[in-house]
Every structure is written in C-alpha cells, then in structure tokens.
Amino acid sequence: MASQTIQKVALAGASGLLGTPMLHALLNAGFDVTVLTRHSSTATFPSTVSNVVRVDYENLNELRQALKGQDALISTLTTFSISTQEKLIDAAIAAGVKRFLPSEFGSDCSIKEVREMPMYKDKSEIDTYLRSRCEEQGVEMTWTAVYCSCFLDWGIDNNFYLNLKDKTCTLYDGGDFPTATSPTDWVGEAVVGVLKHADETRNREVKVSGIDISQRELLSIAQEVTGKEGWSATESTSQAAYEGAMEVFEKNRSNVWGWVMGMLVKGVFGEGCTRDFVGGKNDNGVLGLRQITREEVRGYFERAVRVGKSSKTF
Ligand SMILES: NC(=O)c1ccc[n+]([C@@H]2O[C@H](COP(=O)([O-])OP(=O)(O)OC[C@H]3O[C@@H](n4cnc5c(N)ncnc54)[C@H](OP(=O)(O)O)[C@@H]3O)[C@@H](O)[C@H]2O)c1
Structure with missing residues (x-):
C-alpha cells in the first residue's frame, strides 16, 4: 500500500x-x-x-x-x-x-x-x-x-478522580496502581x-497516555493544592461501581449520569481495562509523545481551583 x-x-x-x-x-x-x-x-x-x-x-x-x-x-x-x-x-x-x-x-x-x-x-x-x-x-x-483513557481536565472538572470542592475521594481497588490519564x-x-x-x-x-499516575497520587497533588485539611477518603472497588451503574442502567437508562460514571470507573480503573496501557505499553513512542510531568498535573488542579469548575456535578 x-x-x-x-x-x-x-x-x-x-x-x-x-x-x-x-x-x-x-x-x-x-x-x-x-x-x-x-x-x-x-x-x-x-x-x-x-x-x-x-x-x-x-x-x-x-x-x-x-x-x-x-x-x-x-x-x-x-x-x-x-x-x-x-x-x-x-x-x-x-x-x-x-x-x-x-x-x-x-x-x-x-x-x-x-x-x-x-x-x-x-x-x-x-x-x-x-x-x-x-x-x-x-x-x-x-x-x-x-x-x-479519561481526560485529566474533564476528570477533574467532573469529580471523576476526586471531588475538589467537597474534598472527598473514593479510592478504587486500593488506588495505588498507575492508570493512564x-x-x-x-x-x-x-x-x-x-x-x-x-x-x-x-x-x-x-x-496513548498523558501520564501514568495512581488515584492516590492524584489525591496527594489535590491536597498540595488545596491544603490537606478537611479531606476524607473512602475505599470501594471498580467492580462495585460497575454493578451499581448497571443497576441504575437496568432500572432507568434515561438517567444517563446515574450510570455513566460507574461504567467509566470500571473502564479506567478495572483490572484488564484501560489501566493496562501504562508502563510504556502504549504508543507514545511511535507518535513521538512525551508524558506530562507531575508538576503539569498540579497545574490542571490549580486551574480547576482557580476557575471553580470542580463544583460541577451530574
Ligand atoms: N476520555 C474522556 O474522559 C472523555 C470525556 C468527554 C468526552 N470524551 C469523548 O470525546 C469525544 C468528543 O466529546 P466532547 O465532549 O468533546 O463533545 P461535545 O463537546 O459534547 O461536542 C462536540 C461537538 O459536536 C457537535 N455536536 C453537538 N451536538 C451534535 C449533534 N446532535 N449532532 C452532531 N454534532 C453535534 C458540536 O459541534 P458544532 O456545534 O460545531 O456542530 C459540538 O461542539 C467523544 O467521543 C466523547 O465520548 C471523552
């Protein structure tokens, strides 16, 4: 060809x-x-x-x-x-x-x-x-x-990784493994x-992966930006989020935002899902792309705090 x-x-x-x-x-x-x-x-x-x-x-x-x-x-x-x-x-x-x-x-x-x-x-x-x-x-x-994988800026603005405004975070599957964003x-x-x-x-x-980073690391960056005070974190599993989402989907699929986030949680954090293209198992090299730095990630959180986008909820 x-x-x-x-x-x-x-x-x-x-x-x-x-x-x-x-x-x-x-x-x-x-x-x-x-x-x-x-x-x-x-x-x-x-x-x-x-x-x-x-x-x-x-x-x-x-x-x-x-x-x-x-x-x-x-x-x-x-x-x-x-x-x-x-x-x-x-x-x-x-x-x-x-x-x-x-x-x-x-x-x-x-x-x-x-x-x-x-x-x-x-x-x-x-x-x-x-x-x-x-x-x-x-x-x-x-x-x-x-x-x-998930857009970092969208994920911050829509409380996917954590909730900047309420200072809450649900850590999925332990939250320690890197995932692409x-x-x-x-x-x-x-x-x-x-x-x-x-x-x-x-x-x-x-x-492609802008950065391979764990949810716990994202939480730590958010806490650097807002100060540690007032934060609370709970733990759950991507499977539980998915099952909850499926339940809402079966009952009332027109309530899109009632089920879409739980499915995204599984798609991004679930074992065998998108989290598997981290650690160089991606095409960044083929495309000549560098990963963004932790400092740059911090910049996205700072921007969200500045413009108050994280107050958006579905
Ligand atoms: N990975 C992630 O975290 C993530 C997050 C959000 C979205 N996405 C994905 O990214 C892609 C783009 O999503 P987006 O959120 O950027 O889209 P969007 O902002 O909702 O819409 C993009 C454009 O689509 C056009 N549009 C709107 N309604 C339409 C309709 N009924 N028929 C045809 N065109 C219409 C509009 O352009 P004009 O007004 O110029 O016609 C609009 O600006 C999608 O595949 C989405 O699933 C991924």
Whole structure:
C-alpha cells in the first residue's frame, strides 16, 4: 500500500470540549484545517481555519461535497451523537478521504469487557462499521482509533478522580496502581502525532497516555493544592461501581449520569481495562509523545481551583 501523507484535515465537532484543543493543536502543527459544523451551530472559529463548512450530518451529498480533497477526517462529535458518524464514514469514503479517526478518545474499546459496556455500545457499533467499510474491495480509506483513557481536565472538572470542592475521594481497588490519564490539549498533540505517522498508525488502535499516575497520587497533588485539611477518603472497588451503574442502567437508562460514571470507573480503573496501557505499553513512542510531568498535573488542579469548575456535578 502506498505511503500516506496528510496535510489537509477536516475536523467535525471542532467547537467541543475536545474539538477546541484539537483544532488548536492541528493549526499549531501547520495542517490545512477545514472545520465541519452544523447549520444550527452558533460556534465561531479562529481566522486561521482555512474553511468552515456548515453541514447537515444526515445529508450524505452535503457531507461528501464538504470532504472533497481532504486527506483526513477527525471526528470529535459529541458522545450523544456517535451514530451520526455512519453517514460521515460513507461520505468520507465517497469523497476519497484517506484516513478517518472516529470519535473515540476514551477507554480502550479494543478490550471485550470495555466494548460490551452499555456506555460504549454506539462507539463499538461505529468502530465495527468503520473497519468493515474500510476492508471493502476498492475502498482506500484507512482508520485509526485513538484511546487515551479519561481526560485529566474533564476528570477533574467532573469529580471523576476526586471531588475538589467537597474534598472527598473514593479510592478504587486500593488506588495505588498507575492508570493512564490524558489532558485534552495533550490529546490534540497525540492526534497530530497520528497524522504525522500515518503509515505506522494505519488501520489500528493507538493507545496513548498523558501520564501514568495512581488515584492516590492524584489525591496527594489535590491536597498540595488545596491544603490537606478537611479531606476524607473512602475505599470501594471498580467492580462495585460497575454493578451499581448497571443497576441504575437496568432500572432507568434515561438517567444517563446515574450510570455513566460507574461504567467509566470500571473502564479506567478495572483490572484488564484501560489501566493496562501504562508502563510504556502504549504508543507514545511511535507518535513521538512525551508524558506530562507531575508538576503539569498540579497545574490542571490549580486551574480547576482557580476557575471553580470542580463544583460541577451530574
Ligand atoms: N476520555 C474522556 O474522559 C472523555 C470525556 C468527554 C468526552 N470524551 C469523548 O470525546 C469525544 C468528543 O466529546 P466532547 O465532549 O468533546 O463533545 P461535545 O463537546 O459534547 O461536542 C462536540 C461537538 O459536536 C457537535 N455536536 C453537538 N451536538 C451534535 C449533534 N446532535 N449532532 C452532531 N454534532 C453535534 C458540536 O459541534 P458544532 O456545534 O460545531 O456542530 C459540538 O461542539 C467523544 O467521543 C466523547 O465520548 C471523552
């Protein structure tokens, strides 16, 4: 197969939590970026974006037109419209796009146990669809699925690792083992690494870790930032969190935030899940990525305290 060089990149969902830092990383790296945004969107984009195209994600023709001439398409579409990507995949193939990165960017869905969790159902279906379409005869599009575990900044803002405001923490499975976590701006750099190493990342999962760090170490950093006073920690297991989440899911699946965090706990901290791509068992080296430092992690906590984001709860 011919070597792939990527210069023209389309980004769908560029105004979102991940899309915003992703867009900056792509622009900083010198890619020629086209943004896809919904007709209804009120998002605005920097003037350095060469092209902003309004699309209807249900309209195949419109999507195909928007994607003509693009080397790669990155989707950072919202968790709540993952299935939308089916048409996007079809349009990208029809437009001759060489590489598609689906909206994954979380737990390692290549692991059966993770993949089968209800919260990853839509992502798994899209992943299966993307792989099978790329395998069809005559289709030249390739794919890369990026798994980065929980976003560090999102995890802090949404009380995933601990609760900065209430000064509480539930340590899962002892809390002493390192697990992967990746800040959103760092994930943008990781995707730049994927595009710059297009041949090495063709048709495969890429696992990256911003830093391998234990929950207890995150707690210790949080306590350095806020002062130790007033903190309380309890212990539980990722399995118990998962079972609790499944119970809520079975009773009332429309209460998404009642079950999603418990599943994420298992996906991130559970043995055999995403925590397994630490200790160098990741693709950071392939992409030329450095891990962030403990000091940088501290910076994310300081920022959260400054802007008061950790008061957000679901
Ligand atoms: N690892 C983690 O900890 C973690 C945390 C959060 C999210 N994620 C994952 O990261 C990816 C991106 O999530 P995100 O939170 O960054 O997304 P988001 O901010 O919720 O949304 C991203 C963009 O999607 C577009 N969008 C919104 N509603 C849509 C709809 N109904 N149909 C089509 N497009 C729509 C919007 O762009 P326009 O307005 O420009 O159209 C929006 O800015 C997802 O796969 C998500 O599961 C991972």
